Amino acid sequence: MTHINILDPGASPLDYYGFELRRHRESAGLTQRQxxxxxxxxxxxVGQIETARKLPTPEFSERVDAALGTGGLLSRLVGLVMRSQLPAWFQQVAELEARAVEICTFQTHMVHGLLQTGAYVRAVLGALDDSDLDDRTAVRLARQRIFEKEVPPVLWAVISEAALRQEIGGAETMREQLAHLLSFESNPRINIQVLPYSAGAHAGLQGSFNRYRFMNDPAIVYTEGYGSGHPTANPDTVTDCSLRYDHLRAAALSLKDSAALIRHVMEERYGEQLDPDRAPVA
Incomplete structure (x- = not known):
């Protein structure tokens, strides 16, 4: 007799997803192969996902929902599954991102996770540890699905010029990443400003931070260190960081000029160059 792994649907979101997938598949009278x-x-x-040994993707969930007529159940669950796979200290941040109506972020040395491309994510996550890199990359990219909601949050991102010039993953990865930033030029809900080197001393010298604003709850400020996150709703901290953010936006380039600088760096630093024989090389 074939042994069937029986999941406890209350053990984790991943187990619950697998339990529901198997339940709906069997109700439809289909084998895993079918x-x-x-x-x-x-x-x-299909079997690996049903037994919680493999992460489902949003694409897999959408296809199975359509095939089994689940009314979008698995597509709704997959976000919860992905968040549950984040480092424990970061899961609360993903929940804040999912609930926020406005996200304000300042980044000193790299592009924020909500704006990263797949190749850039892989380079960042694989810098010291390339284990389970496919799944870890998928989990980070899944956070970006908040922009697919019926009413997505408004994102204001101030990025240091250093983040544009810090070559992460090689020239091709950086070209793709900067092009991705430029793709939001006409999106009024995703706003990217660059804090140029010429700004000199600025209000963000103490480091990167995020501020989350909600429909009915108090705003929260988030900072992080090595392997730890620090969200706080302390009114004094929120007020201080809000003031700092206003000054950072004032010191940063306008949206139009920021796009021009991103385009300039992409072409100058990461564009195609000619070798001595005049053949283009990356």
């Missing part, structure tokens, strides 16, 4: 054929995945992958 369902896999329908949604263009292997039956083995």
């Amino acid at each position: 369902l896999g054929d329908i949604v263009n995945y292997t039956g083995s992958l």
Whole structure:
């Protein structure tokens, strides 16, 4: 007799997802292989997800929802599953991002996670540890699905010029990343400003921070260190960081000039160059 792994749906969001996937598949009278054929995945992958040994993706969830007529159940669950796979100290931050109506972020040395491309994420996460890199990359990118909501949050991102010039993942990865930033030029809900080197001393010298504003709850400021996060709703801290952020936005380039600088750095630092034989090289 084939042993069937019985999941405890209350053990974790991943276990609950697997339990519901199996329940709906069996109700439809399909084997794992049959369902896999329908949604263009292997039956083995379906089995691994059902037994909580593999993370589901949003694309997988959407296809299975359509195939099994679940009313979008798995697509709603996948965000919770992804957040549960984040480092424990960061899970609360992902929840804040998901609930916020406005996110204000200042980054000193790299692009914020909500604006990162897949290749950039892999380079950042794999700098010292390349284990489970596919899953860890998918988990970080899943945070960006907050912008697909019916009413997505407004994002204000002030990025130091250093983040544009710090080559992470190689020239091709940086070209793609800066092009991704430029893709938001016409999106009024995602606003990117660059704090140029010429700004000199500025209000963010103490480091990166985020501020989250909600519909009915008090605003929260978030800072982080090595392997730890520090959210606080302390009114004095929120007021101080809000003032600092106002000064940072004032010192940063305008949205238009920021896009021009991003484009300039992308072309000058990461664009194609000619070798001595006049052949283009990356």
